[in-house]
Amino acid sequence: MTWPNVGIALSFRQTVISLTLGWLALMVVAPHALVLMTSVMTPNSEHLAVWPLTFDGYLKVMQPIYFDVFFQSLWLSGVATLFCLLIGYPFAYVLAKQPPWLRTVLLVLMMLPFWTNSLIRTYAMKLILGKKGIINTALVGSGIIEKPITMLYTEFAVIVGLVYILLPFMVLPLMASFEKLSNELVEASRDLGANGVQRFFTILLPLTAPGIVAGCLIVFLPAMGMFYVADLLGGAKNLLLGNVIKNQFLVVRDWPFGSAFSITLIVMMAGLLWVYALANRFVQRQGGLDDENL
Amino acid sequence: MTRIFKALLLLLVFVYLYAPIAVLVVNSFNQSKYGYKWSGFSWKWYQKLWQNDALITAFNHSITIAFLAATAAAMIGTLMALAIYRYRFRLKKAASSALFVVMMSPDIVLAISFLVLFVALGMQLGFWTLLLAHITFCLPFVVVTVYAQLKGFDDHLLEAAQDLGVNEWGMFRTILLPLLLPSILASWLLSFTLSLDDVIISSFVTGPDYEVLPIRVFSMVKVGVSPEVNVLATLLLLISILSLIVFSLLVRRKSL
Numbered sequence: 001m002t003w004p005n006v007g008i009a010l011s012f013r014q015t016v017i018s019l020t021l022g023w024l025a026l027m028v029v030a031p032h033a034l035v036l037m038t039s040v041m042t043p044n045s046e047h048l049a050v051w052p053l054t055f056d057g058y059l060k061v062m063q064p065i066y067f068d069v070f071f072q073s074l075w076l077s078g079v080a081t082l083f084c085l086l087i088g089y090p091f092a093y094v095l096a097k098q099p100p101w102l103r104t105v106l107l108v109l110m111m112l113p114f115w116t117n118s119l120i121r122t123y124a125m126k127l128i129l130g131k132k133g134i135i136n137t138a139l140v141g142s143g144i145i146e147k148p149i150t151m152l153y154t155e156f157a158v159i160v161g162l163v164y165i166l167l168p169f170m171v172l173p174l175m176a177s178f179e180k181l182s183n184e185l186v187e188a189s190r191d192l193g194a195n196g197v198q199r200f201f202t203i204l205l206p207l208t209a210p211g212i213v214a215g216c217l218i219v220f221l222p223a224m225g226m227f228y229v230a231d232l233l234g235g236a237k238n239l240l241l242g243n244v245i246k247n248q249f250l251v252v253r254d255w256p257f258g259s260a261f262s263i264t265l266i267v268m269m270a271g272l273l274w275v276y277a278l279a280n281r282f283v284q285r286q287g288g289l290d291d292e293n294l
Numbered sequence: 295m296t297r298i299f300k301a302l303l304l305l306l307v308f309v310y311l312y313a314p315i316a317v318l319v320v321n322s323f324n325q326s327k328y329g330y331k332w333s334g335f336s337w338k339w340y341q342k343l344w345q346n347d348a349l350i351t352a353f354n355h356s357i358t359i360a361f362l363a364a365t366a367a368a369m370i371g372t373l374m375a376l377a378i379y380r381y382r383f384r385l386k387k388a389a390s391s392a393l394f395v396v397m398m399s400p401d402i403v404l405a406i407s408f409l410v411l412f413v414a415l416g417m418q419l420g421f422w423t424l425l426l427a428h429i430t431f432c433l434p435f436v437v438v439t440v441y442a443q444l445k446g447f448d449d450h451l452l453e454a455a456q457d458l459g460v461n462e463w464g465m466f467r468t469i470l471l472p473l474l475l476p477s478i479l480a481s482w483l484l485s486f487t488l489s490l491d492d493v494i495i496s497s498f499v500t501g502p503d504y505e506v507l508p509i510r511v512f513s514m515v516k517v518g519v520s521p522e523v524n525v526l527a528t529l530l531l532l533i534s535i536l537s538l539i540v541f542s543l544l545v546r547r548k549s550l
Contacts (some may be wrong), residue, residue, distance in 0.1 A: 012463035013381055020377045021385055023370060025390040031407030032395075034414055048413065091307050094300045103377050108538060113315055114491040115534035116527045117356070119508040120361065123519055124527075125312035127321070132330040134317065164310065176500075179473045212375040217398060225402030228508075232515060242402045242494070249406060249498070269398060 013229075032266075048255045057260030066244065073241040076155060077223035080162035084219050085212065087163070088170035092211075095171070096178035107175075110168050118165050122232050122272075125164060129233065131159050150216075151233035166222065170215040172265040177211025206283065213279040215271050221265060226294035241265065315531060322524035329521065341515075343522040352510035353526055356490060359421075359506060363428035364485035368478050370429065371436025371485075376466065378437070379444040397434035404431055405498035412499060419501035427499045428492065432485035439484065443477040483541060490530075 039057050041049035060066065095106055113121060128134045129151040136148035151157050181204070189199050205212075227242035238244055240259065248258035317329070325334040343349065377383070378390055396404065408427045409419075417423055455465050471478075493508045500506060511523055 002492050011493070012461070012466065016373045016377045017381055017383045020374045020389055021383075023374075023433075024389055027408075027411070027426065028396055031411035034402045034410045035407050038410055087307060090303055094303055097300075102485065104302070110311065111487055112531075112534055112538070113311055114487045115433075116315055116318065116530045117508045117511075118491050119493045119511055120318065120523060120527050121314045123315045123511065123515060123523075127317050130330065137330070164314070167307075167311070168550050173530060179338040195493075222400040222402075225494060226514060228497075229549065245402055245406065246497075249409065255410070257411070258406065261385075262403050265400060269403075271401070273398065 035259045035262055038255050039263045041256050042105050043254045043256050045253070048253065054256075057254075057256040058264075060257050061264055062073065068233045069238055069241060069244050071199065072239060073224040076158055076162065076239065077220050080159050080166065080223050081216050081220045083159065083163045084167050084170040085216065088167055088174055088215065089208075089212070092171045092174035093178055096175055096181075109281055110171065114168075119228050119232075121160055122165065122229055125157075125161055126152060126232055144206060155234070155239070157233040158230055158239055161233040162223045162226060165226065165229060167217045169218045169222075174211045175213035175219065177208040177214075181207050209279045210276070210283055213272075217269075219267055221272070225264065299497045315527070318524045318527040319531065322520065322528040324524075329524070339521045339525045340352065343525045346520070346522050348505075349507075349510060349520070349522055352505045352507045355504055355509070356507040359424055359428055360486050360489035363432055363489045364482050366425075366429045367432035367436050367485045367492055368482040371433045371481060372440050372471075372474065372478055374433065375437045375440035376470065377443060379441055381480055393434040393437055396431060397438070401431075401492070401494035405495045409498045410494065415512075418503075419499060420504040421500075424500040424504060424506070426497060427495050428489045430491070432488055433497060435484050435488065436478075436481040439481040440474055443474055447473070477543070479541070 015250075038049050040053050040055060042052050042054050045048040061070075093201055095103055098106065126133075130136070131148045131150065131152065133152070135151070139145045140148055185203055185207070186199060189203050194202065225242035225245070227240060227246045230237070230239040230243050234240075238247070240290070245258050245261045248254045248261065297489070304378060320332070321329040322339055323335050323337070324332055325336040325338075326332070374389075374393070378386060404427075408423070408430070412423045413425075451469060452465060455469055460468070493512070496506050497509055497512065501507065504508060514520060514523070
């Protein structure tokens, strides 16, 4: 096959750049601008949102009932993030220390359940946690407890579900941090007489700080949006912000209010990203890693 | 940390990750409909699945979207990574920030932004809106993966090609594309995985005309999930294991 050589150099470059900018403008910038616009419009049953500019959506976000949902979401997501970190940190550490082939196998094993969609897995979690579920049946059957414990439709179940879905997203950035960490630093500190605790607090923890913040960022905010986890495991209560937003968009159809909620989440994300940038700068100043991939 | 502790930790985490899957697989062979108790082995749900058209259709839709979205995202994302790595252009910084925002945004925020866009454009929610949304949320993962490999390249190779009079397109086709194949394949697999796993974005951007598996199952949760879903989950697990074996064999052959 022969390809015409003349004049294509410029056009290939142009095509690639236009594709990049065009796609992102249409699918990322425009939608976010539209959400921002909708959040200051007036709800309308016929046209979803109409013009007179108003901040009612944002004022509604501040209402006590929704404020409660907000804090409950923050609390549930916060606890879920903490558990993801507590499990994910040592797990990522152990993974990173494995020989490359085994590490790949284990990572793939971690991602494999994704193919069985997360909603279906959450539904299976319901069968495990229920009153007649596997855990209760096993505990009652073996005589450890007399009556089944209520786990399903509690905050506990929601947290178990959130951690279950989000753990891999915590592990991946932590892994990247551990992989960049040079062994020599740890060994040098050992030679200088640092014990395990000292090595952890002076070397491991500061140098993996970007991974920790990135992991928390990828887990914490999405956790607030996981309406199906709250629906399936938490019962019909509006436990998470995601339940409220989904309700406003798909049932009540108050789009400006739903958009205002979404913008609030984005502002929180911006705040956390700023913390992430600070953590990165801190580590760079310590003369350690650079983080270009994220 | 001692060896036993490490092994125990790995074991416990994997038990946690696989417990729900194990429940689904076991229940797919369970005589009982409700799945709380084992009441004997049966193939009947496997037979029933073939008669459940709605479920089969939803399953096909999910696989179709995942395949098309992963393929499109791998192609577009590779070109985007190339643009950001190789070319200078206005708004380049903005482009990489936009990708970063997509990667970091909670699904619910992306879902709403897509829904508002599609409604503003007057698009009917269904196949196309679902596909566009899935391609977009997969893109940053492709760009990050391919870009990481591009950065490891020896630039002299490209300079040599340039000196020999190869144009940009030729360089992409004959040098970059073959060399980037491992990261393109890896990012395809990641995109396929993320697309199959998605619940939140799909529930906002698709309509009744094009139901995907999680939406179908979600609507069943209130009235009771039919055991055929367990069979589908088991089949998906089987397919995922088989494809990974095929995939790793392919990649190994390529890298030799």
